[in-house]
Amino acid sequence: MLFPSSAVQSLRRVFQTAFTVCDIAEPLASFDATTSTEVARNGMVSNRFRVAGVRSAGRVQAFIEISDLGAGTCGDYQQEFDQSMIIPDSMPLVDLVQRLCDQQQLFVSVLGQVGGVVTRSDLQKPPVRMWLFGLLTLIEMRTTRLIYHGCPGDTWQAFLSDARVQKSRDLMAERTRRNQEVTLLDCLQLSDKLQIVSRNEELRRQTRFRSRRQMDESVKMLEKLRNNLAHSQDIIADDWETIVALSINFENVLLGSQATQEIERPQDVKSWQETEGVQETEGVQEKPE
Numbered sequence: 001m002l003f004p005s006s007a008v009q010s011l012r013r014v015f016q017t018a019f020t021v022c023d024i025a026e027p028l029a030s031f032d033a034t035t036s037t038e039v040a041r042n043g044m045v046s047n048r049f050r051v052a053g054v055r056s057a058g059r060v061q062a063f064i065e066i067s068d069l070g071a072g073t074c075g076d077y078q079q080e081f082d083q084s085m086i087i088p089d090s091m092p093l094v095d096l097v098q099r100l101c102d103q104q105q106l107f108v109s110v111l112g113q114v115g116g117v118v119t120r121s122d123l124q125k126p127p128v129r130m131w132l133f134g135l136l137t138l139i140e141m142r143t144t145r146l147i148y149h150g151c152p153g154d155t156w157q158a159f160l161s162d163a164r165v166q167k168s169r170d171l172m173a174e175r176t177r178r179n180q181e182v183t184l185l186d187c188l189q190l191s192d193k194l195q196i197v198s199r200n201e202e203l204r205r206q207t208r209f210r211s212r213r214q215m216d217e218s219v220k221m222l223e224k225l226r227n228n229l230a231h232s233q234d235i236i237a238d239d240w241e242t243i244v245a246l247s248i249n250f251e252n253v254l255l256g257s258q259a260t261q262e263i264e265r266p267q268d269v270k271s272w273q274e275t276e277g278v279q280e281t282e283g284v285q286e287k288p289e
Contacts, residue, residue: 012254014134015092015094015131015134015135015138015250015254016092016094016254017092019092019093019127019128019130019131020089020090020091020092020093021087021088021089021090021091021092021093021096021108021116021118022089022090022108022110022116023093023125023127024093024118024122024123024125024127024128025089025108025116025117025118025122026116026117026118026122027115027116028051028052028053028060028063028107028108028114028115028116028117029043029044029047029049029052029053030052030053030054030055030060031043031052031053031054031055031064031074032054032055032056032074033054033055033056033062033073033074033075033078034073034074034075035073035074036072036073036074037069037070037071037072037073037074037076037077040052040064040069040074041066041069044066045066049066050065050066050067050105051063051064051065051066051105051117052064052066052074053114054074054075054078056075059113060113060114060115061078061080061081062078062079062080062081063078063079063081063107063114064077064078064079065079081107081114084103085103085106085107086106086107086108086109086114087099087106087107087108087109087118088108088109089108089109089110089116093127093128093131094247094250095247096118097123097243097244097247098244098247098248100118100119100120100123101244104119104120105117105118105119105120106118106119120236120240121236123235123236123243124234124235124236129229129232129235132225132229132235132243132246133226133229135246135253136190136222136225136226136229138253138254139190139222139253140190140193143190143193143194143197144185144186144193146197146203146206146207147185147193147196147197147203148185150200150202150203150206151196151200151203154184154185156185156196156200159195159196159199159200160188160192160195160196164188164192168184168187168188168192169184169187171187172184172186172187175187190222190223190226191219191222191223194215194218194219194222195216195219197215198212198215198216198219199212208249208252218245221239221241221242221245222242224238224239224242225239225242225243
């Protein structure tokens with residue numbers, strides 16, 4: 001299935017505004033500066049907190065780390081906030097990932113004062129997994145469109161093994177049996193589609209990859225991330241490098257290369273609609289019986 005540019009534009013809005021720090025941050029526990037470190041330590045240990053806020057005049061003004069605590073009060077071990085440690089709760093996840101490259105934890109500002117904390121481990125949470133899976137879906141959508149325009153008539157089969165092509169045929173037969181309207185291209189796995197682009201030099205030139213080896217390495221990383229997301233596995237220990245790369249190249253993932261942007265122009269979508277027999281009625285695309 002090919003997606004018109006309006007669908008891609010909607011996804012862009014979702015990725016840029018719908019997933020933010022407030023979706024995954026944890027409340028920051030805090031103690032008065034006069035609280036004994038023994039009380040604070042016990043509370044932090046029981047709740048598995050590595051860091052807590054320190055209150056002065058009713059507001060969180062500093063923080064303590066459990067590894068630093070000795071005898072005395074929380075005020076004796078408090079550390080002042082540096083502005084580089086504080087982020088707004090409205091920060092998009094794409095920016096958060098890049099900030100966490102340099103710091104293990106960041107404090108979250110809520111209504112003008114520090115009230116939360118976020119760490120790399122919070123990136124294991126469902127909103128981040130949804131966001132990442134969505135990015136991979138967008139990559140697949142764009143790859144499908146690239147192959148559709150660059151390899152007419154299923155000529156892409158020349159870039160896959162007979163076994164992979166047969167597997168897609170088997171899946172197409174099963175989906176057709178279930179009355180689903182699909183093409184053979186729809187039934188390829190993401191790794192198959194990316195392999196086609198990697199092996200087709202003309203298509204690969206329309207991406208940011210300058211060599212087949214470079215793209216093949218990225219394909220393996222993306223496939224590994226997708227498998228870990230699908231099976232609820234650890235994505236920080238195993239896929240941190242991939243997640244950071246997706247964040248750094250966020251605009252390219254959303255906007256695509258100049259070539260893919262050309263493909264996604266409205267006239268190309270109209271051409272696709274005519275080819276597929278799609279009719280557009282009152283803003284809803286329908287395929288005639």
